[in-house]
Amino acid sequence: MPKRQPISSLVNSLKEKKISVHELFDQFHKVAKENKNNSYNLVLDPDYQKSNIEASQERYSAGTNLPLDGIPLGIKDLFCTKGITTTASSKILSNFIPQYESFVTQQLLNDGAIFIGKNNCDEFAMGSSNETSHFGPVVNPWQNKNNPSEKLVPGGSSGGSAAAVAEGSCVASMGTDTGGSIRQPASLCGLVGLKPTFGSCSRWGIVAFASSLDQAGPITNCVEDAAYILNSISKHDFNDSTSSNYQRDDYIKDIDKKLDHKIKIGIPSDYLKNVTPEITAQIENTKKSLAGHDIEFIDVAFETTDYALSTYYIIAPAEASSNLARYDGIRYGVREEGSNLDDIYLNSRTSGFGDEVTRRILIGTYVLSAGYYDAYYRQAQKVRRLIKDDFQRVFQEVDFILTPTTPNEAFKIGEKLDPIAMYMNDVFTVPTSLAGLPGISLPSGLSSNGLPLGVQIIGNYFEEKKLLQLSNLIEKELSFNE
Amino acid sequence: MSNNWEMVIGLEVHAQLKTTSKLFSSSPNLFGSEPNENVNFIDSGMPGMLPVLNWACIEKAIKTGFALNFTINKHSVFERKNYFYPDLPQGYQISQFEFPILSEGYLDIDQPDGSTKKIRIERAHLEQDAGKSIHDIDPKFSFIDLNRVGTPLLEIVSYPDLSSAEDVVNYMSSLRQTLMYIDVCDGNMQEGSLRADVNLSVRKPGGELGTRCEIKNLNSFKFIRQAIEFEFQRQIEVLEAGESVEQNTMLFDTNTGETRPMRSKEFSHDYRYFPDPDLLPVNLTDEQINQIKPSMEELPHEKMNRYINEYKIDKDISKIIIAEKENTVLFEQMINESDVAPKNIASCLVGDIFAFIKEKNTEVLSLLEFTKDITDLLKLISEDVISNKAGKEILPQVLEGKGKPNELVKKMGLEQVSDTSELEKIIDEALVGEEENIAKFQGGSDRVLGYFVGKCLKSTKGKGNPKLINKILLEKLKIINGKSLIFENCDKINDK
Numbered sequence: 001m002p003k004r005q006p007i008s009s010l011v012n013s014l015k016e017k018k019i020s021v022h023e024l025f026d027q028f029h030k031v032a033k034e035n036k037n038n039s040y041n042l043v044l045d046p047d048y049q050k051s052n053i054e055a056s057q058e059r060y061s062a063g064t065n066l067p068l069d070g071i072p073l074g075i076k077d078l079f080c081t082k083g084i085t086t087t088a089s090s091k092i093l094s095n096f097i098p099q100y101e102s103f104v105t106q107q108l109l110n111d112g113a114i115f116i117g118k119n120n121c122d123e124f125a126m127g128s129s130n131e132t133s134h135f136g137p138v139v140n141p142w143q144n145k146n147n148p149s150e151k152l153v154p155g156g157s158s159g160g161s162a163a164a165v166a167e168g169s170c171v172a173s174m175g176t177d178t179g180g181s182i183r184q185p186a187s188l189c190g191l192v193g194l195k196p197t198f199g200s201c202s203r204w205g206i207v208a209f210a211s212s213l214d215q216a217g218p219i220t221n222c223v224e225d226a227a228y229i230l231n232s233i234s235k236h237d238f239n240d241s242t243s244s245n246y247q248r249d250d251y252i253k254d255i256d257k258k259l260d261h262k263i264k265i266g267i268p269s270d271y272l273k274n275v276t277p278e279i280t281a282q283i284e285n286t287k288k289s290l291a292g293h294d295i296e297f298i299d300v301a302f303e304t305t306d307y308a309l310s311t312y313y314i315i316a317p318a319e320a321s322s323n324l325a326r327y328d329g330i331r332y333g334v335r336e337e338g339s340n341l342d343d344i345y346l347n348s349r350t351s352g353f354g355d356e357v358t359r360r361i362l363i364g365t366y367v368l369s370a371g372y373y374d375a376y377y378r379q380a381q382k383v384r385r386l387i388k389d390d391f392q393r394v395f396q397e398v399d400f401i402l403t404p405t406t407p408n409e410a411f412k413i414g415e416k417l418d419p420i421a422m423y424m425n426d427v428f429t430v431p432t433s434l435a436g437l438p439g440i441s442l443p444s445g446l447s448s449n450g451l452p453l454g455v456q457i458i459g460n461y462f463e464e465k466k467l468l469q470l471s472n473l474i475e476k477e478l479s480f481n482e
Numbered sequence: 483m484s485n486n487w488e489m490v491i492g493l494e495v496h497a498q499l500k501t502t503s504k505l506f507s508s509s510p511n512l513f514g515s516e517p518n519e520n521v522n523f524i525d526s527g528m529p530g531m532l533p534v535l536n537w538a539c540i541e542k543a544i545k546t547g548f549a550l551n552f553t554i555n556k557h558s559v560f561e562r563k564n565y566f567y568p569d570l571p572q573g574y575q576i577s578q579f580e581f582p583i584l585s586e587g588y589l590d591i592d593q594p595d596g597s598t599k600k601i602r603i604e605r606a607h608l609e610q611d612a613g614k615s616i617h618d619i620d621p622k623f624s625f626i627d628l629n630r631v632g633t634p635l636l637e638i639v640s641y642p643d644l645s646s647a648e649d650v651v652n653y654m655s656s657l658r659q660t661l662m663y664i665d666v667c668d669g670n671m672q673e674g675s676l677r678a679d680v681n682l683s684v685r686k687p688g689g690e691l692g693t694r695c696e697i698k699n700l701n702s703f704k705f706i707r708q709a710i711e712f713e714f715q716r717q718i719e720v721l722e723a724g725e726s727v728e729q730n731t732m733l734f735d736t737n738t739g740e741t742r743p744m745r746s747k748e749f750s751h752d753y754r755y756f757p758d759p760d761l762l763p764v765n766l767t768d769e770q771i772n773q774i775k776p777s778m779e780e781l782p783h784e785k786m787n788r789y790i791n792e793y794k795i796d797k798d799i800s801k802i803i804i805a806e807k808e809n810t811v812l813f814e815q816m817i818n819e820s821d822v823a824p825k826n827i828a829s830c831l832v833g834d835i836f837a838f839i840k841e842k843n844t845e846v847l848s849l850l851e852f853t854k855d856i857t858d859l860l861k862l863i864s865e866d867v868i869s870n871k872a873g874k875e876i877l878p879q880v881l882e883g884k885g886k887p888n889e890l891v892k893k894m895g896l897e898q899v900s901d902t903s904e905l906e907k908i909i910d911e912a913l914v915g916e917e918e919n920i921a922k923f924q925g926g927s928d929r930v931l932g933y934f935v936g937k938c939l940k941s942t943k944g945k946g947n948p949k950l951i952n953k954i955l956l957e958k959l960k961i962i963n964g965k966s967l968i969f970e971n972c973d974k975i976n977d978k
Contacts, residue, residue: 080529088529207532212759241762242759369755377756
């Protein structure tokens with residue numbers, strides 16, 4: 001993959017008039033329009049964005065440019081965008097045009113960003129390979145060097161967002177992460193993917209999957225870009241009751257600052273129990289790259305990791321089964337007619353939802369049902385609390401936790417037919433989500449097939465600033481080693 | 483037939499909270515708007531929309547907690563009650579289930595024998611109202627009005643401590659009165675601001691509780707009474723026929739006055755309650771709870787005690803006034819604006835003013851603009867400027883805003899003749915040739931005094947001040963031994 005220009009240098013080029021906003025947009029739009037990896041459900045053309053492009057150019061001319069002015073971004077098709085079809089990659093919303101702009105995308109617009117289009121994703125963000133989309137799978141721009149004709153998954157659910165950045169059709173993109181949906185595709189596409197602390201970015205206007213887990217975040221070429229986007233999107237929002245009103249840092253400032261004190265990074269042995277040597281090597285590489293710094297690596301062990309995946313696959317579907325009840329074909333979305341009300345519901349939802357979504361609605365309905373609630377949902381909530389406590393215990397010893405992001409490299413489209421095998425993709429990202437902690441995936445090396453692999457760094461609540469500083473350091477050291 | 487049976491009733495009352503906006507959205511909480519006028523993206527269940535708790539609803543709940551002797555829970559949780567219906571756009575109703583905001587309260591209701599009965603209340607919780615489905619506009623289509631979606635409700639669940647339709651009506655009206663007093667609910671049952679679900683079972687006195695049926699959504703005292711009587715008889719008939727009552731949800735048909743079971747499909751839900759992950763639990767501090775207390779309005783029984791003790795108003799009249807909060811608003815404004823004796827204001831209110839309201843079918847509060855005129859009028863009476871009778875004549879004009887009392891007195895020529903010398907002249911004339919009647923006084927006949935007063939009034943064409951006439955008459959007559967009245971001139975005659 002070619003080395004990409006970071007946002008900061010693009011902004012400089014625009015300032016110095018080396019390139020115009022229009023030219024920059026065209027350059028990315030040209031790639032997006034081809035849509036050869038199916039990473040977009042909808043591409044916005046320069047005509048549609050004309051006034052935004054012109055306004056941005058005027059600000060540059062007047063020297064009043066905004067932090068993300070003129071930067072072309074891809075937006076996961078889960079963010080409601082005013083006047084622009086928002087489908088969640090589902091048939092049931094395939095005709096839905098929101099009359100409102102999500103909080104997060106509004107912040108990006110306020111900072112001058114220009115949207116290239118709506119990125120394909122797993123249907124309602126349910127999937128780990130972007131194969132559940134109603135609009136077909138996304139293809140990973142990376143190729144297996146030993147088998148170049150194989151079409152690989154980009155990961156999911158923000159697969160289109162990751163593929164779009166990797167293929168060079170946008171500078172950066174917005175994803176959402178419920179159990180790993182930003183970090184896992186970022187890892188499989190060789191990119192940086194940040195899931196902020198739950199409560200950092202407002203969920204208002206994002207099509208809900210699992211409310212207690214969903215969190216927006218960027219997929220970028222480099223750590224600094226992630227900091228730029230986080231600066232824009234992390235704000236308190238009164239309209240999201242779970243949005244935190246803590247004082248945000250400036251994530252760009254001091255991102256290059258040298259460590260001024262010793263830090264401790266925990267490596268959980270239980271994450272490395274059943275992984276391939278190639279995955280273990282990612283952790284070793286990262287450790288080695290940091291050898292010259294005042295960093296201590298400590299072996300830590302979690303007591304709850306083995307329960308995280310099953311806990312997640314109770315809580316997330318339970319919330320989803322309720323969140324998706326509003327898609328009934330009555331007020332908006334696709335309706336299939338029927339002879340009575342129940343038939344309209346049945347026909348609309350049967351035809352409107354794909355298999356994976358249907359499966360999760362059924363699981364969720366089951367675990368909340370009378371007689372099963374205590375055994376499943378309530379129990380899962382208890383385990384979730386233990387997982388949170390487990391992390392806090394470990395964070396008393398260490399500042400960060402280093403794990404692999406995924407147990408494997410990108411796999412072939414259509415290869416994983418068993419849902420459980422697919423769910424295993426999230427085994428390293430799900431515990432962080434359940435605990436609500438921030439996690440970032442960084443490219444750490446290539447597999448023997450020449451495919452990207454990543455590591456995940458987990459920080460404590462709202463410590464995105466330190467997390468980005470450390471990530472920036474690792475990024476520099478790892479590329480220095482290349 | 484019902485001699486050997488008694489009914490056991492518990493009530494679930496849904497009170498719509500009197501707030502500016504809805505429970506979880508900023509749409510107006512208004513009745514009577516055009517369909518779907520008060521609906522925003524949250525109410526209509528648009529993708530990605532999130533609820534934000536309207537704190538005013540928590541304050542209303544806390545007030546209710548104080549008024550109905552509840553334990554106010556510092557920790558309460560909003561949960562989702564999941565079911566599909568077109569007037570429920572989210573596909574779930576946000577309600578409180580495991581952790582309600584209020585637990586274990588009670589309300590005392592009056593019994594016919596003058597005693598009170600304590601009705602225990604199990605819990606009260608906050609929840610969203612649903613929209614309205616309209617099925618009778620079109621033969622093929624149903625219509626949905628989402629205006630009511632998300633309206634805040636407080637569901638107040640009593641223990642089965644009620645044992646007659648009378649009890650239920652007393653409980654419900656006392657509850658309504660209290661909620662209106664503390665400004666929690668407007669109490670308008672016709673508009674659905676207050677609705678009741680009645681849980682009724684029958685048993686032999688002292689026997690084990692029977693199987694209950696729930697009659698849904700009753701919104702008038704008349705219907706509550708009818709539904710209870712019908713359902714009571716129905717269950718007795720079932721039992722006396724040797725069958726058993728099936729636990730059921732019933733609908734009350736307002737046309738026939740009968741209850742009928744709902745189709746099981748209409749109520750057999752597994753609601754799959756779980757805590758709403760879009761909302762935080764409500765955690766209240768003692769401080770937050772206690773700071774509501776000073777702003778609490780006076781409760782009905784507190785008001786009544788004050789009227790009796792401070793204003794020296796009869797208990798019966800006080801009771802009539804406090805029955806509706808709006809009466810007390812009108813009453814207290816009149817007291818605050820004038821120095822007329824509260825007792826006089828009270829009797830005018832429950833007498834002539836209420837009669838006027840009834841006759842003209844007008845709103846109590848619409849008279850607020852005339853309170854000064856009313857008390858001015860009462861003052862004219864108490865200062866003997868006009869007679870009581872003239873006052874009664876003028877009052878309706880005042881209440882219709884036809885003029886100020888003193889103008890009306892002049893215009894209608896109702897000013898009393900209170901000139902003593904003029905009255906003395908009239909009285910002297912009246913007594914001429916009345917020796918026979920004067921003799922009757924001597925015999926102790928009271929009625930004759932009335933006759934004299936009447937005669938004097940007649941010659942003043944009703945404008946003579948009756949009190950003054952009386953006084954002068956008595957001066958002219960001497961009171962002896964309490965009853966015997968002797969004319970001055972007669973004394974002289976007798977002396978001879």
